Amino acid sequence: MNKIKSLDDLRKMKQNLEHEMNIREKSNEPESLVQIRVAMATCGIASGARTVMNTLVEKIEKDKIPAVVTQGGCMGYCYAEPTIEVKVPGKDPVVFGNVDSQRAIDILEKYVVNGELLEGIIPTNYQTINEKK
Amino acid sequence: MNDLSLHIIDIIQNSLSAGAFFIRLTVDENIKEDRLKIIIEDNGKGMTQEQVAKLSDPFFTSRTTRRVGMGIPLFKQSANQGGGDLKVESTVGEGTVVTAWFQHSNIDRPPLGDVANAFLLMLSANPNHHFVLKYIYNENEYLFDSEEVKEILGDIPFNDASIIRILTDMIRENLIDLRK
Structure with a gap:
């Protein structure tokens, strides 16, 4: 993965990571x-x-x-x-x-x-x- | 305490116990003036002049779980042995500023340690607080504001393990650049 240094890099990384995160997101209610x-x-x-x-x-x-x-x-x-x-x-x-x-x-x-x-x-x-x- | 970043965690923990939701950590390394300064500012409940005066006494603590409070005395000791000192300014209802300074080249000054990691651990453990890191190296400056980053991350919380790693690396990279 490319190095993330600026907020712009972070923005781009977020788009790439988002669908992977979604799976985790669903189980993200604090009680679970x-x-x-x-x-x-x-x-x-x-x-x-x-x-x-x-x-x-x-x-x-x-x-x-x-x-x-x-x-x-x-x-x-x-x-x-x-x-x-x-x-x-x-x-x-x-x-x-x-x-x-x-x-x-x-x-x-x-x-x-x-x-x-x-x-x-x-x-x-x-x-x-x-x-x- | 092996390095100064552990003291930073300790003092931020005090801020959190005082109900702060805004915490700004400033690390100022000035090689030309041979000085290192660490400032931790919070908007916690603050202390009276009387409480501030008692801070360097290890047997003073506001905590009820044990009778001693070593955080500030240990930090002060590290500062003193590193050719500097520590001061605490506080106003009830407004917040507290802890400033420690050192002679940068002093052989007895503890190493800084991993400031990026210390800062990120505090942020990830308290994802709803507002944390700011201002790192100054001579005339170069790097600023990390958790509110700005939160806007970009959207739904992804600061306590997500991948985010902790990515943001720590991001801060580390920027701190390396400051030294170039």
Whole structure:
């Protein structure tokens, strides 16, 4: 593909890509997409959240997984960063801790695509140090 | 934090937490004056003078999930070790401007890192916000305005994985050209 440098190039690229995109567009109602939220506070970033986010985006593009990646703030699980929250349509959100690139790929392949549960889930009833009375 | 683009992500995250929907990132590299400046402006809820004064204290945070806030102190430390400093100007109800500057050639200045990628990740994770990147290299300038690009893309959202890659490459190419 030619290099895209200007807004004009982008306009041309859009026309070429449009029909390919249309297929994906149909499944683009937010409720039908898997939502993956990467915790991007200081603790997350310092422990590699950006690498995880890049890996997720690359894998989603490569395997055409119907998912979007968003970012969130600190959830209080600083000890387990990078953390990601995965919300599969119709299921409760699940938070995975200590995610690196390899685990991010595993989560997409096994949990998102095949629905298998994986180790390293932070239970929702876990209390952070500030919540403990 | 390994490079300055990670600090940029961190400060933009602060802007988002403050409810900003407009964020402008300016990176200004001036080799002749041996200076590197990073400015992050937002239209979030702003802070009082009292809050601004406490920012460099790592044990100050507005967050409730934990008791420390290292974002600004770490960025300031990076700026200081790179022969510069950091200042925060804020007005309640209007927004906040974070400015960090460095001596460009200082051996202790952390590398800039992948600014195009950092910016695009923030945009794609918040596709309905207005993001502007202004990159200045000596007298050359490149401007990326998410509203302009959104108009061209139409229905294709910024969080589409292919679009993220294409736009990151587009910004990277332009930043390389600035240096020519």
